[in-house]
Amino acid sequence: MSAPLVLGIESSCDETGVGLVRGTELLANQVASSVDLHARFGGVVPEVASRAHLEAMRPTLERACEDAGVDLSEVDGIAVTAGPGLVSALVVGVATAKALAVSLNKPLYGVNHLIGHVAVDVLDHGPLPSPAIALLVSGGHSSLLRVDDIATDVRELGSTIDDAAGEAYDKVARLLGLPYPGGPVIDKAAAQGNPRAIAFPRGLTAAKDLERHRFDFSFSGLKTAVARWVETRRRDGEDVPINDVAASFQEAVCDVLTAKAIAACEAEGIDDLLIGGGVAANSRLRALLEERATAAGIRLRRPRPGLCTDNGAMIAVVGGAAMVAGVRPSSLDIGVDSGLPVSRIVV
Amino acid sequence: MSESDSGLWLGIDTSTSVTAALARPGHVLASRTVTSGNVHVEQLMPLVSEVVAESGHVLADLAGIVVGIGPGPFTGLRVGIVTAQTLGYVLDVPVRGVCSLDIVALTFAAGRPGRGFTVVSDARRKELYWATYDAAGKRLDGPNVTLPGDVPTGLLVGPAAELYELAGDRVVVPLDPGAIAVDPDRLPDLGTEPLYLRRPDAQVSTSVKTVLAGRPS
Numbered sequence: 180m181s182a183p184l185v186l187g188i189e190s191s192c193d194e195t196g197v198g199l200v201r202g203t204e205l206l207a208n209q210v211a212s213s214v215d216l217h218a219r220f221g222g223v224v225p226e227v228a229s230r231a232h233l234e235a236m237r238p239t240l241e242r243a244c245e246d247a248g249v250d251l252s253e254v255d256g257i258a259v260t261a262g263p264g265l266v267s268a269l270v271v272g273v274a275t276a277k278a279l280a281v282s283l284n285k286p287l288y289g290v291n292h293l294i295g296h297v298a299v300d301v302l303d304h305g306p307l308p309s310p311a312i313a314l315l316v317s318g319g320h321s322s323l324l325r326v327d328d329i330a331t332d333v334r335e336l337g338s339t340i341d342d343a344a345g346e347a348y349d350k351v352a353r354l355l356g357l358p359y360p361g362g363p364v365i366d367k368a369a370a371q372g373n374p375r376a377i378a379f380p381r382g383l384t385a386a387k388d389l390e391r392h393r394f395d396f397s398f399s400g401l402k403t404a405v406a407r408w409v410e411t412r413r414r415d416g417e418d419v420p421i422n423d424v425a426a427s428f429q430e431a432v433c434d435v436l437t438a439k440a441i442a443a444c445e446a447e448g449i450d451d452l453l454i455g456g457g458v459a460a461n462s463r464l465r466a467l468l469e470e471r472a473t474a475a476g477i478r479l480r481r482p483r484p485g486l487c488t489d490n491g492a493m494i495a496v497v498g499g500a501a502m503v504a505g506v507r508p509s510s511l512d513i514g515v516d517s518g519l520p521v522s523r524i525v526v
Numbered sequence: 527m528s529e530s531d532s533g534l535w536l537g538i539d540t541s542t543s544v545t546a547a548l549a550r551p552g553h554v555l556a557s558r559t560v561t562s563g564n565v566h567v568e569q570l571m572p573l574v575s576e577v578v579a580e581s582g583h584v585l586a587d588l589a590g591i592v593v594g595i596g597p598g599p600f601t602g603l604r605v606g607i608v609t610a611q612t613l614g615y616v617l618d619v620p621v622r623g624v625c626s627l628d629i630v631a632l633t634f635a636a637g638r639p640g641r642g643f644t645v646v647s648d649a650r651r652k653e654l655y656w657a658t659y660d661a662a663g664k665r666l667d668g669p670n671v672t673l674p675g676d677v678p679t680g681l682l683v684g685p686a687a688e689l690y691e692l693a694g695d696r697v698v699v700p701l702d703p704g705a706i707a708v709d710p711d712r713l714p715d716l717g718t719e720p721l722y723l724r725r726p727d728a729q730v731s732t733s734v735k736t737v738l739a740g741r742p743s
């Protein structure tokens with residue numbers, strides 16, 4: 180029997196995504212983004228995002244079906260992000276998924292968005308090794324996970340205790356007068372700068388912090404250090420070397436993320452490392468991780484950048500894995516959970 | 527009897543409570559409402575399944591869907607609209623959008639009140655959504671969102687008629703989408719874009735707070 184054909188819906192933040200996936204095969208991945216609408220606010224405005232989801236949902240659904248050459252009646256299951264994310268945005272996707280599940284008479288799977296970021300690599304590189312360590316970095320999350328089974332068994336080893344990595348990128352970009360979102364523009368500026376020009380702090384890497392926060396992250400202190408450095412230069416009437424600041428900031432972020440990811444592999448005795456989430460598209464993170472993984476004898480799996488950002492295909496992958504694992508479908512009265520813990524894969 | 531001949535319409539509205547009704551011309555077959563709290567996304571689809579099953583039908587029997595497009599609190603409102611859009615897409619039936627306050631007016635005008643009235647619903651933030659109607663239920667003004675004190679006095683009708691101490695006669699009338707599902711053409715099709723009436727709350731935060739000690743000079 181071939182793998183189930185699953186339709187996945189994502190609406191947790193500012194991307195409306197609909198994907199169609201059969202096992203490890205990507206059939207369609209349509210994403211409508213409202214990122215441009217948020218630019219002038221310097222961050223995602225929940226109500227603006229939610230309005231955009233409602234407008235984009237049906238056209239995105241239609242495009243995904245056309246793209247895959249699939250009729251909805253052929254779909255075996257419906258998966259949707261149930262959390263974490265913005266409540267008003269999540270409900271648009273969940274309501275859509277329920278209507279699809281009932282009218283098509285197919286099972287519904289409300290799944291965890293974060294697991295989607297981890298699972299999406301199967302579309303590029305086939306079934307995941309088990310167990311594996313996953314480094315998940317995005318605008319809203321920075322976590323290290325131990326993944327034993329993508330449908331049933333994921334455990335959080337550590338996460339950020341303040342800002343997510345992507346949030347720090349947005350704040351530093353604003354400080355430097357660069358546009359939102361910060362990730363791509365800082366990455367670009369950093370390519371022209373010297374990563375060793377300024378020694379910015381590496382959060383939670385001191386010996387005493389490692390006792391309690393071995394696999395946790397903190398980017399708030401780094402963000403403040405960058406602000407202090409930049410403001411001091413401006414106060415003293417000196418130029419701010421934007422490219423060097425961007426490169427040195429990015430180096431501090433990537434240094435901590437990669438060092439802790441490798442340390443987690445070693446501590447758990449696991450030789451396979453995955454990355455996922457929007458920041459996983461960052462060129463320096465990908466390069467540094469490859470360098471350090473190779474040196475440590477760890478196999479690294481990186482989905483193509485286009486699959487790192489939020490999309491419906493990643494949600495479909497989790498739904499498909501749940502179906503194959505025989506996980507019970509979600510009930511029709513599920514809600515959304517803005518703080519859904521990573522250990523809850525299907526609600 | 528073919529689907530399109532059945533005249534079976536589903537009415538849904540999530541502008542106030544979560545409510546669904548199934549009707550064929552001239553006859554409401556089932557109508558259900560859930561009023562407790564923020565339960566829109568949880569309860570709407572189970573409710574739709576219930577009214578359809580209770581009437582001995584399946585969704586594939588529907589000839590169309592009529593949905594209230596507000597005004598109403600946004601998050602719940604979108605649940606009803608996207609549900610209607612998706613069901614309409616899968617079942618390949620028309621989806622008509624109507625002003626939610628008009629549905630209440632239809633119900634109330636059917637009792638021949640003999641005078642004009644204002645339909646009000648809760649807009650939260652100490653405000654009301656409202657529209658005025660003639661005695662026959664034809665909308666004259668609105669929908670609007672204002673402070674309760676700015677709502678026309680006289681005869682107040684609707685889910686929020688007794689929410690504030692306002693002058694004049696007040697009659698609490700719940701919103702029942704059965705009132706429109708029995709005759710979907712009674713109200714104009716306004717499309718399925720929500721009647722938001724308010725702009726999104728958004729702070730433009732492009733300034734950067736100083737982290738240096740003391741105040742910037």
Ligand SMILES: [Zn+2]
Pocket residue numbers: 292296317456457488489
């Ligand atoms: Zn994400």
